[in-house]
Amino acid sequence: AQSVTQLGSHVSVSEGALVLLRCNYSSSVPPYLFWYVQYPNQGLQLLLKYTSAATLVKGINGFEAEFKKSETSFHLTKPSAHMSDAAEYFCAVSVTSGSRLTFGEGTQLTVNP
Amino acid sequence: GAGVSQSPSNKVTEKGKDVELRCDPISGHTALYWYRQRLGQGLEFLIYFQGNSAPDKSGLPSDRFSAERTGESVSTLTIQRTQQEDSAVYLCASSRGGLAGVNEQFFGPGTRLTVL
Numbered sequence: 655a656q657s658v659t660q661l662g663s664h665v666s667v668s669e670g671a672l673v674l675l676r677c678n679y680s681s682s683v684p685p686y687l688f689w690y691v692q693y694p695n696q697g698l699q700l701l702l703k704y705t706s707a708a709t710l711v712k713g714i715n716g717f718e719a720e721f722k723k724s725e726t727s728f729h730l731t732k733p734s735a736h737m738s739d740a741a742e743y744f745c746a747v748s749v750t751s752g753s754r755l756t757f758g759e760g761t762q763l764t765v766n767p
Numbered sequence: 768g769a770g771v772s773q774s775p776s777n778k779v780t781e782k783g784k785d786v787e788l789r790c791d792p793i794s795g796h797t798a799l800y801w802y803r804q805r806l807g808q809g810l811e812f813l814i815y816f817q818g819n820s821a822p823d824k825s826g827l828p829s830d831r832f833s834a835e836r837t838g839e840s841v842s843t844l845t846i847q848r849t850q851q852e853d854s855a856v857y858l859c860a861s862s863r864g865g866l867a868g869v870n871e872q873f874f875g876p877g878t879r880l881t882v883l
Contacts, residue, residue: 658809690874697771697858698810698874744809752798752817752862752870754826757809 656681656747660758668766673732675761677719677745680726687728688746688755689719698744704728715739740765769793771875773859779881780849788844788878792861797839800860800872810858816842817864849882856880 661676679685687704702713709721719730728745742762746755772791780786792799801813812826816836827833831849836842846853856877862870 697876698860700871700873703871746810752864754800754812754815754823755802755810755872756812757802759809 656685656749656756658745658747658756658758660743660745660761662761663759664762664764666764666766667735669737670734673717673730673735673739673763675730675743675745675763677728677730677758678726679728679745679747681747681749683749685747685749687719687721688748689713689717689728689730690744690746690757692742692744692760694741701730701743735763735765737765737767739763771859771861771873773857773875773878775878776876777879777881779883781883782851783848785845785847786849786880788846788857788880790842790844790859790861790875792840792842792859793873795839795863796861796873797864798862798870798872799836799842800862801834801842801844802858802860804856804858804877806855813844813857846880849880851882854880854882 657680659678689701690698692698702711704711704721712718717732742760744760745758774789797818799816802810804810814834815823831847834844856879858877859875860872862872
């Protein structure tokens with residue numbers, strides 16, 4: 655079975671500061687890893703995905719994540735936060751390309767002016 | 768093109784009533800998923816349809832929950848004898864399915880269910 659842990663249910667940063675959202679996973683097989691974003695009153699949107707092609711994955715809106723097998727981590731970063739980044743972020747894992755996703759509990763990102 | 772759509776967007780019902788939630792996946796997507804998102808929590812998997820294969824129902828929380836899918840199109844999630852703990856946002860997702868590549872799941876806006 656697979657699981658996802660997101661450290662910090664709430665993260666607050668200043669506009670222009672580094673964003674770091676943490677995700678650790680457990681999986682008995684090489685995982686597929688995803689980050690989704692959920693803006694207020696909207697559905698989930700895929701930010702980026704890890705498919706074993708490259709350990710550093712670039713996504714939309716300037717976000718990127720690095721897969722570290724030794725640390726079983728897939729942390730999400732953005733060098734400079736923007737007010738529009740305020741949203742809830744979910745890390746997810748699946749064990750095959752089309753199987754169900756197992757989600758973390760989410761991290762609410764607040765960006766302060 | 769059109770994304771995943773769900774109806775109704777909001778549903779308020781009384782405890783003990785049955786409810787039906789509908790999902791229209793993206794045209795051509797063979798895989799369809801239902802998830803539940805309780806307030807302040809992550810998404811819980813409920814059920815997964817892939818083409819004509821038997822659905823993966825392993826996430827359904829009780830026998831009050833059931834889902835059907837007509838071919839590779841519309842799906843309906845039914846909750847019988849609703850309880851207050853069923854209050855949540857129910858999200859549907861679809862993907863291309865198949866084994867080639869990584870199949871991104873595209874999510875609908877969800878149905879917010881409130882059981883009084």
